[in-house]
Amino acid sequence: MRRMTARPANAHQARLLKLLRDQGPNSRAQLGDQIELSRSKLAVEIDRLLETGLVVADGLAASRGGRRSHNVRLAPGLRFLGVDIGATSVDVAVTNAELEILGHLDEPLDVRDGPVAVFEQVLAMAGKLKDAGLAEGFDGAGIGVPGPVRFPDGVPVAPPIMPGWDGFPVREALSQELGCPVMVDNDVNLMAMGEMHAGVARSVRDFLCVKIGTGIGCGIVAGGAVHRGVTGSAGDIGHIQAVPDGRPCACGNRGCLEAHFSGAALARDATEAARQQVSAELAARLETHGTLTAVDVAAAAAAGDATSLELIREGGTRTGQVIAGLVSFFNPGLVVIGGGVTGLGHTLLAAIRTQVYRQSLPLATGNLPIVLGELGRTAGVIGAARLISDHLFSPA
Amino acid sequence: MRRMTARPANAHQARLLKLLRDQGPNSRAQLGDQIELSRSKLAVEIDRLLETGLVVADGLAASRGGRRSHNVRLAPGLRFLGVDIGATSVDVAVTNAELEILGHLDEPLDVRDGPVAVFEQVLAMAGKLKDAGLAEGFDGAGIGVPGPVRFPDGVPVAPPIMPGWDGFPVREALSQELGCPVMVDNDVNLMAMGEMHAGVARSVRDFLCVKIGTGIGCGIVAGGAVHRGVTGSAGDIGHIQAVPDGRPCACGNRGCLEAHFSGAALARDATEAARQQVSAELAARLETHGTLTAVDVAAAAAAGDATSLELIREGGTRTGQVIAGLVSFFNPGLVVIGGGVTGLGHTLLAAIRTQVYRQSLPLATGNLPIVLGELGRTAGVIGAARLISDHLFSPA
DNA sequence: AGACTTTCTCCACCGACAGGACAAAGAGGG
DNA sequence: CCCTCTTTGTCCTGTCGGTGGAGAAAGTCT
Numbered sequence: 001m002r003r004m005t006a007r008p009a010n011a012h013q014a015r016l017l018k019l020l021r022d023q024g025p026n027s028r029a030q031l032g033d034q035i036e037l038s039r040s041k042l043a044v045e046i047d048r049l050l051e052t053g054l055v056v057a058d059g060l061a062a063s064r065g066g067r068r069s070h071n072v073r074l075a076p077g078l079r080f081l082g083v084d085i086g087a088t089s090v091d092v093a094v095t096n097a098e099l100e101i102l103g104h105l106d107e108p109l110d111v112r113d114g115p116v117a118v119f120e121q122v123l124a125m126a127g128k129l130k131d132a133g134l135a136e137g138f139d140g141a142g143i144g145v146p147g148p149v150r151f152p153d154g155v156p157v158a159p160p161i162m163p164g165w166d167g168f169p170v171r172e173a174l175s176q177e178l179g180c181p182v183m184v185d186n187d188v189n190l191m192a193m194g195e196m197h198a199g200v201a202r203s204v205r206d207f208l209c210v211k212i213g214t215g216i217g218c219g220i221v222a223g224g225a226v227h228r229g230v231t232g233s234a235g236d237i238g239h240i241q242a243v244p245d246g247r248p249c250a251c252g253n254r255g256c257l258e259a260h261f262s263g264a265a266l267a268r269d270a271t272e273a274a275r276q277q278v279s280a281e282l283a284a285r286l287e288t289h290g291t292l293t294a295v296d297v298a299a300a301a302a303a304g305d306a307t308s309l310e311l312i313r314e315g316g317t318r319t320g321q322v323i324a325g326l327v328s329f330f331n332p333g334l335v336v337i338g339g340g341v342t343g344l345g346h347t348l349l350a351a352i353r354t355q356v357y358r359q360s361l362p363l364a365t366g367n368l369p370i371v372l373g374e375l376g377r378t379a380g381v382i383g384a385a386r387l388i389s390d391h392l393f394s395p396a
Numbered sequence: 397m398r399r400m401t402a403r404p405a406n407a408h409q410a411r412l413l414k415l416l417r418d419q420g421p422n423s424r425a426q427l428g429d430q431i432e433l434s435r436s437k438l439a440v441e442i443d444r445l446l447e448t449g450l451v452v453a454d455g456l457a458a459s460r461g462g463r464r465s466h467n468v469r470l471a472p473g474l475r476f477l478g479v480d481i482g483a484t485s486v487d488v489a490v491t492n493a494e495l496e497i498l499g500h501l502d503e504p505l506d507v508r509d510g511p512v513a514v515f516e517q518v519l520a521m522a523g524k525l526k527d528a529g530l531a532e533g534f535d536g537a538g539i540g541v542p543g544p545v546r547f548p549d550g551v552p553v554a555p556p557i558m559p560g561w562d563g564f565p566v567r568e569a570l571s572q573e574l575g576c577p578v579m580v581d582n583d584v585n586l587m588a589m590g591e592m593h594a595g596v597a598r599s600v601r602d603f604l605c606v607k608i609g610t611g612i613g614c615g616i617v618a619g620g621a622v623h624r625g626v627t628g629s630a631g632d633i634g635h636i637q638a639v640p641d642g643r644p645c646a647c648g649n650r651g652c653l654e655a656h657f658s659g660a661a662l663a664r665d666a667t668e669a670a671r672q673q674v675s676a677e678l679a680a681r682l683e684t685h686g687t688l689t690a691v692d693v694a695a696a697a698a699a700g701d702a703t704s705l706e707l708i709r710e711g712g713t714r715t716g717q718v719i720a721g722l723v724s725f726f727n728p729g730l731v732v733i734g735g736g737v738t739g740l741g742h743t744l745l746a747a748i749r750t751q752v753y754r755q756s757l758p759l760a761t762g763n764l765p766i767v768l769g770e771l772g773r774t775a776g777v778i779g780a781a782r783l784i785s786d787h788l789f790s791p792a
Numbered sequence: 793a794g795a796c797t798t799t800c801t802c803c804a805c806c807g808a809c810a811g812g813a814c815a816a817a818g819a820g821g822g
Numbered sequence: 823c824c825c826t827c828t829t830t831g832t833c834c835t836g837t838c839g840g841t842g843g844a845g846a847a848a849g850t851c852t
Contacts (some may be wrong), residue, residue, distance in 0.1 A: 040840080237724060240720075394550075460828090465830055816831075
């Protein structure tokens, strides 16, 4: 299959492509209702898009009491690759132009193995998806990495948990390997974009997306756009002080949020509790698995283990303290909680909510939903596909 | 004088008006260099602006080796009123269309007297400036109030320190009284806009502006635009918890930043120190003035009083702790410190800097200036004038 | 079958804009 | 003082983007 080469020639075409992406097949009339453009002009632009091959005819729609409309849709052969690299696992998915997931793989991985090893694995996973017949090639790829990224050129900068990645030209290297345009961003930002595109944050223009996995980060969406900060490190809330003179953190300070609550901290606390025989439930799991993770704590809590519940509640409270400050500062319309620890579910959510509603100003919390993400581990890859499609569906 | 009635008819005219506002008189050629428009089209738009009276001819400029250029400038009779209402004082200034201050008054005031009394005073001050021959009327006014504002309609909402203002239609009422368009915003946001227009934050697109006065607030500028949050309360950092189980705060919580450091807290601490005879310097000032304010602490510190220095240092450390979190979160390119306590100067600044540089991530602080505001108490009124001019210089 | 609706296309007209030609006004050199 | 070069500003024409109306195409409903 010939890969996508054309780009929208102007802002109107870009707008139309994004409408078709977000809403699927549409008739000219439906599109005309949503765009400030006369029918005639609209027809011209759609004809041009049809010529480029980005858009194809999609049969007749049902009549609404008059002449039946001719639908158009994005080219069905377009394929985006979404990659979400975490600290200990990676998700790779193929989507069509409407950002629907056609195939999704996840594998364990150690990001500390460095970019070369990681990309070998990622490319192999992409190859598997191709071999399964889901794509013959990719028109674009979005990549999320667990650290700060200099966004314009797609290069990680000084990532604390990714030694060996500093300055590696991710965008350029992958673009070369895949033979298509690539965009790179922080994994948390992509999760936020995913939830904004297809999750709980649909149509919300100002919100925070807190991702609690191995570490803790926060995607910031202001006015419908991701705020990345001047060096791409915005949202790095894991090292905000949550406990004065608290636990030592890898960053050199004490009391960082991440030192007190995160996937890694929770696993450590649980192991400690198991070893000290504080919790029989956890001790049994340690015996079985040889090591404990957040998943074990979630399972133990679900089984009613008091120690696990207390660990989750305390972590939620710490996290809630920090989020409370961010809510006062940023005044979002929504807070989304996601990431690996989402399995901790409503115990965690309740602790966070309690703390935020107690500490933040009533005006800021009055109508503030705090909810779990809706997309789970697909949020990142959908966000990645969204990132590259936003790029490709903009005038060149 | 006939007041401004016209508004720019399109985006080009708006762009030209803003260029003339920010750069003063300009020739067509100079304007053409900064705008993506052909000379012919540019000339047409300028002619139209000349017809409306918003812009006037301003003589010939010096030759640059060829034909001398005909300058144009914004109508010299345009007048904006900038009002910055604080908790205990009010600033009122008149500017021309280039936002240069032609006259400036400040008076003490108690915002708790309610909107009616306050506006009576403000209108009287505006009248004085008129009587001084600085204006015959106003083409627009910007108003800053010390509390959250529902921005689109210019109404304070649930302002903690402004009982009696909740829901008062400030914009509508003042527009009626002054007979000109009015825009209302939080005083901190206006300070940020002022420093962005004419102060230290010129040409910075992402920065924080921390105003420490009676209370503490923070203006947030993201991508060159003020972020106000969904309910207009963004930047309300005074009630972020700075000290776990710290002092009780008026908001009902404990350990709020504002309870530990602000103009009001500092005055209280100083009075306490004077009463307890910890500081002879402060005790003497209490004797003389009957009451102590931040100004007394600043003076005592300047005179070498150890207690005052320590109070400032501790306050700066607390503030720095909170700012450190915000810096990690927002990753700004600049932090501006301003407000009434700016008089505390470099002792305060040093304490804040130390804490931020210690606690925030190196990537976020690596190239982060933390500086005092440059405009002092004019920042608010310049920001207010800027606010209304941005509004008036946009297509209707 | 006829009336009404909805969708889409065609066409004439308008305004936005670019770019070149040209005029005006100055600098500088011989 | 004349000539050339430079810069600025105006005028004119051609092009393109875009609107809105007329009308054809293709339905539904009575």
